[in-house]
Amino acid sequence: MRLRWLVPFVPALFLTLVPPARAADPRPSSAPDKRALALEHAHQGLDAYRAGRFEEAYEHFREAQALFPAPTLLVHMARCQRRLGNVVEAKALYGEVLAQRLPDNAPPPFVEAHHNAESELAEMQAKLATDETTAVRPAPVPFQGSILPGAIALGASAMGLGVGVVTGAMSMVKVSDLRSRCQGDHCAPADRTTADQARTLGTVSTAAFVVGGVAAAAGVLLIVLRPAGKARATMGAVKDPRVSVGIGRADFEFRY
Structure with missing residues (x-):
């Protein structure tokens, strides 16, 4: 001045x-x-x-x-x-x-x-x-990251859920077979192997469902957030993402 x-x-x-x-x-x-x-x-x-x-x-x-x-x-x-x-x-x-x-x-x-x-x-x-x-001046359009990581996670989820369905079905077949041959809770010693197989298949089925559910939740989150980018402006910012996993299920919750 x-x-x-x-x-x-x-x-x-x-x-x-x-x-x-x-x-x-x-x-x-x-x-x-x-x-x-x-x-x-x-x-x-x-x-x-x-x-x-x-x-x-x-x-x-x-x-x-x-x-x-x-x-x-x-x-x-x-x-x-x-x-x-x-x-x-x-x-x-x-x-x-x-x-x-x-x-x-x-x-x-x-x-x-x-x-x-x-x-x-x-x-x-x-x-x-x-x-x-x-x-x-219009605001610049935010860069959108690739959806490939999310797609890969969803593919892994599909595989996990598929394994869970197949092994679960196999376990149920063996359990049904055992029930038809056993009297109440008493089975012949020769059926012990079948019982162990049914139990193992049930465990694998549960684990596959859990892994598939987590992968599905991660896939949705990756698609929404877009790695190396921002969430779509039309969708708004994602707040409080929550993943809940249980036996044979997985829930994914978020709000805008």
Whole structure:
């Protein structure tokens, strides 16, 4: 911010750009008091601006401008409004500076204030245009990872469940055969091998169902989350995935 030029030119500011109506003030004795008060407000405004107290700085510059109008004060008022985020007010103040026609013998600070208002207004408008373009720019489509890991897991699940079905069926056949030959809980010693086989097939069937269920849950999760990517935007984020495995079953639960 170009604050260096305001302080040394404040006295000249109030002595040279007084409107004709004020120059012909019927109360000339009050002019020195107004000039001193305006100069005090200008200095206090500079101190508050440097300290980042932009609302306070604006009020001081406004008071000084009301006593002795000058484009330098208007530029500082515009800067305060810009720092406060009041874009409309800042643009109006810059426009007020640019609307004033400076005389050929205008002091250098006023000429510089006119140039500053022009450049700062153009900079502010360019930034606003950039912000609007960024705001309406469509969000990039998130990269979707491959579904291959999920497909492989589902294939393994199918194999596991298939093994569980086959071995379970074989176990049930052997158990049915034993029941047809045994009397109650008493079986012949020769049927011990068949009983062991039925028991082993039942264990394998249960284990295969568990593995198949876990693989199925993992496959669904991998397809939804897509490794190395993000979940589909239309589906939303997956929350609280839960896997529940039991004998001969596996449950997979999640919510969006």
